[in-house]
Amino acid sequence: MKRYRSLFPWRKYLAQCGHETKLRGKISAYGQSTKVQINADPDKIKYCLDCIEKMAIRCPWCGGPIFVGELITLYTPAYPDFKIADGCVVYSKDPLQIVGCQYCIQSAADYCGSWDTPGEVRRVESPLEECMRTGEPVIRNF
Numbered sequence: 521m522k523r524y525r526s527l528f529p530w531r532k533y534l535a536q537c538g539h540e541t542k543l544r545g546k547i548s549a550y551g552q553s554t555k556v557q558i559n560a561d562p563d564k565i566k567y568c569l570d571c572i573e574k575m576a577i578r579c580p581w582c583g584g585p586i587f588v589g590e591l592i593t594l595y596t597p598a599y600p601d602f603k604i605a606d607g608c609v610v611y612s613k614d615p616l617q618i619v620g621c622q623y624c625i626q627s628a629a630d631y632c633g634s635w636d637t638p639g640e641v642r643r644v645e646s647p648l649e650e651c652m653r654t655g656e657p658v659i660r661n662f
Contacts, residue, residue, distance in 0.1 A: 533562040541568030549576035549585040550607065556587075567637055575639040578607030579621035586635045591622040593630045594641075611641055628660075 532540040544557045547569055556572060558565055567575075576585045583605065586592060594617040604610065609619040619641060625631065632646035647658040 533565055535565040535568040535571070537567050537571045539568035539570060541565065541570070545569045547573035547576070547587065549573060549587065550578050550583065552585050554587050572637070575635075575637060577609050577619060577635065577639070578605055579624055580604055580608040580618045581620050581624040584621055584623065586619065586621045588635055588637055588639075590635055591631050592633050592635050592641065593620040593622070593625050594618070594632050595620050595624075595630075609641075629658075631660075 530542065532542055535541050541558070543562075543565075544555070546553050547556050548554075556569060558569070560566070572588050576587050578584070579586055580597075580602075581595070594611050596616050597618065604618065611617040611619050619635065622631070629648035629651075630646060632649070633641050633643040636642040645653070647660050651658045
């Protein structure tokens, strides 16, 4: 089946969201673009490229986009009067944790999940949290 799909990249398939989509394309959000490839059988495509594009959110620190599949951080603003811009996502209100992009990290120990479909955080234990829980050093390959 993969060989068949690679011969016809212009072909459109019906996604479960109800829209037609190609398996590869470019999506844009907040002034930046990225290339996306849907790795699913044609009858199991959940979201079209347009719906995936709409799932992008804004990083509160740099203002850039966070696309589906990218690593995220959950930081708490240092100032109590911090203004959350449109398009940013609050993960937790008490304590306040805002979803930030992978480029605004202070260290790789702060990665704590990814931005996933249908526009939600897929939370995992960060390397720092795991180190504190186990008392052992942690090595991860992101």
